[in-house]
Amino acid sequence: MNTSALAAPGAPSRSLLAPTRVAVVIGASCLVWALLQWLAQGNLDGYHDMLENYAWAQAWDWGTHKHPPFFAWVVGAWFAVFPQTDWAYRLLSYTNVAVGLCGVLHLARRLGLGALAPTAALLLLWSLPYANLAAKFNANSQLLSLWPWTAAMLLASWQEQRWRGAACSVALGLLAAASMLSKYYSGVFLAGFLLPTLLTAAGRQWLASPRPYLALAVFAAALAPHIAWIAGHGWITLGYAMDQGSGATQWGYVLRFALAPLFYWLPGWLACVGVFSYWQRKTQPDASHWARTWLHLAWQSWRPTGWADTLFWLAFTPWALTLGFGVAGVAELSTPWAIPIGFAFSLLWLRNLQAAVPGATARALAALHRAFWPVLGAIALAGLALAWSHARSGHSGYYRPSFEAAQAIADDWARRHPGTALGWVGGAWAENALLAFYALPHARTLPGLPDTYPALFNPHAGWEQQAGILLCPRGPYSTTGSAPAPDAACEDTAQQWLAQRGQSAAPHLIAVQRQGWRFPRPQTFVYAVFDALPATPPPPRLP
Structure with missing residues (x-):
C-alpha cells in the first residue's frame, strides 16, 4: 500500500x-x-x-x-x-x-x-x-x-x-x-x-x-x-x-x-x-x-x-x-x-x-x-x-449516597447477623450492585430474584445455602420532609417471594446521608432491605 x-x-x-x-x-x-x-x-x-x-x-x-x-x-x-x-x-x-x-x-x-x-x-x-x-x-x-x-x-x-x-x-x-x-x-x-x-x-x-x-x-x-x-x-x-x-x-x-x-x-x-x-x-x-x-x-x-x-x-x-x-x-x-x-x-x-x-x-x-x-x-x-452547581442545587443524582449506603447496609447486616456471611444481593437491578462494589465484593449481585429470569442466565450456584438480601432503594426525602414512597414493584415482588418461602417479609429500613465538603446540602435517602436467610436443615432422624 x-x-x-x-x-x-x-x-x-x-x-x-x-x-x-x-x-x-x-x-x-x-x-x-x-x-x-x-x-x-x-x-x-x-x-x-x-x-x-x-x-x-x-x-x-x-x-x-x-x-x-x-x-x-x-x-x-x-x-x-x-x-x-x-x-x-x-x-x-x-x-x-x-x-x-x-x-x-x-x-x-x-x-x-x-x-x-x-x-x-x-x-x-x-x-x-x-x-x-x-x-x-x-x-x-x-x-x-x-x-x-x-x-x-x-x-x-x-x-x-x-x-x-x-x-x-x-x-x-x-x-x-x-x-x-x-x-x-x-x-x-x-x-x-x-x-x-x-x-x-x-x-x-x-x-x-x-x-x-x-x-x-x-x-x-x-x-x-x-x-x-x-x-x-x-x-x-x-x-x-x-x-x-x-x-x-x-x-x-x-x-x-x-x-x-x-x-x-x-x-x-x-x-x-x-x-x-x-x-x-x-x-x-x-x-x-x-x-x-x-x-x-x-x-x-x-x-x-x-x-x-x-x-x-x-x-x-x-x-x-x-x-x-x-x-x-x-x-x-x-x-x-x-x-x-x-x-x-x-x-x-x-x-x-x-x-x-x-x-x-x-x-x-x-x-x-x-x-x-x-x-x-x-x-x-x-x-x-x-x-x-450540582452541590448547591441539591441535585438528587449528585447526592445519592451509594458508597455510604453500601457501608451502612454491610454494617447493619454484620450487627443483626453476626458471623453470617452475605452471599448474594437481589432486588433492584442494577443499583443493588452498590453493595458488592463499595462494601462486600464477594457478595454476588443478581438481577431480581435468584431463582427466576433473568438471574437464571448467569445463575449463582448454591444460593439456597447462603444468606442474601433483596435491596429496594426508595430514594430521598422530599424538600417538604415527607418520606419517600416504597418501590411497589420491587418491594411487592420481594415480599411475595419471601412469603412463599415461609420467611419474614418485613423490610428493614436504612436511612443514609452524604457528608463532607463536596456535599453542603445533605439529603436523606432510604433503602429497604429484605433478609433472605438460608433454609434451616431438618433435624436428623433418630435411628
Whole structure:
C-alpha cells in the first residue's frame, strides 16, 4: 500500500510534537478529565450502567441477558488490580480513551499521516465522545479503544508480510472479535472494511493472500464460545439486540443520528476549520470573503479524494451504514451509538485541509497545539463550575449516597447477623450492585430474584445455602420532609417471594446521608432491605 500518496502536498515532514510529549499530553489530559468527572459527578452514572458492568464482571461468563460480555471482563480485570472506588472507575474510563487515542496515532502512521497524528488526537480530546461521554464506561465507550486499533490492524495486515503479516492478521481477528463481544453494533464497523478492501489495490492484493482468511479464522474461533453460550440460552443476548428495532422508520432518531458527527465533534471541527481559514486569509490576501472561505473549507474537510480513499471509507462508512439501517426501520437508532464512529474524523479533516491550504499547514497545526492547554484549562474551570452547581442545587443524582449506603447496609447486616456471611444481593437491578462494589465484593449481585429470569442466565450456584438480601432503594426525602414512597414493584415482588418461602417479609429500613465538603446540602435517602436467610436443615432422624 502506497501510504505516501495519502499525505497531501505541503504537509509538515514530521510531527510538531515529539512522541514523548504526545504521550504526556494525552496522559495528562485523560487524568484531568477523570478528576473533573469524579469531582462534578457525585456518583458513577444516573442509570447505574457502571454498577451493572461490575455485577456482570462477577460472573465472568460468555454472555449476559442484555449485552455481550467483553466490556464486563475489562471491568473485572481492572478491579482485580485497582480499588473499588469511583475515582478508580473514572480512571478506567479515561485509560480507555488514552488507549483509543494511541490507536488513532498508529492508524495515522499506517495511513502515511504520522505528522498529523498528534493534532488529530488533540482534536478528539475536544469532542464529546472522548471528553465527556467517555466518563460512563459501558458497551458504547468500550469501542473508543477497540475500533481505532482494529482499523489500524486491518492496514497493518495489508502492509506487512510473512510473520509480521501473520501476527497483524491474528491481532486483527482478535480485536474484531473483542469489538463484537463488546457490542453487536460493531458489525456495522466491520462491514465498513469491505469498501476500502475492494476499492484499493492494496486491499485486493490482501484478499489474494492467506492473511484475511487467517484473521477470519481467528475471529470465528474467538466468537465461538459466546455463540455457543447464547445458543444454549435461547439466543437471549441476540434477541435483546434485535428488540432495539420497531420495524418502522423513526425519523426523529434518524435525524439526530445524522447530525451526530457535527454536534458530537463540533468543537474540534470548528477549531480545525477556523484555524485553517484564518491562515489561508493570512497567507493569501486575495482569497475570497472570510465566510465563503470558511464554508469552502468546511465542505472540503469532509470530502473523499477519490474512490480508493481508505481514510474516508473508514471514517464515513459506520455512520452511513447505521443511517441506512435506521431509514430501513431495521433499528431504532440511539444517538449514543455514535460515540465510537468518529475515531478517524479528525484525521480526515486535517488531511483534507492541509491539501486545500498547503502553505498554512504548519502554522495552523502550531496554533491548534498552542490552544490546547488554554482550552483544557477552560474545561477544568467549567468542570469545577458544574460540580459547584450540582452541590448547591441539591441535585438528587449528585447526592445519592451509594458508597455510604453500601457501608451502612454491610454494617447493619454484620450487627443483626453476626458471623453470617452475605452471599448474594437481589432486588433492584442494577443499583443493588452498590453493595458488592463499595462494601462486600464477594457478595454476588443478581438481577431480581435468584431463582427466576433473568438471574437464571448467569445463575449463582448454591444460593439456597447462603444468606442474601433483596435491596429496594426508595430514594430521598422530599424538600417538604415527607418520606419517600416504597418501590411497589420491587418491594411487592420481594415480599411475595419471601412469603412463599415461609420467611419474614418485613423490610428493614436504612436511612443514609452524604457528608463532607463536596456535599453542603445533605439529603436523606432510604433503602429497604429484605433478609433472605438460608433454609434451616431438618433435624436428623433418630435411628
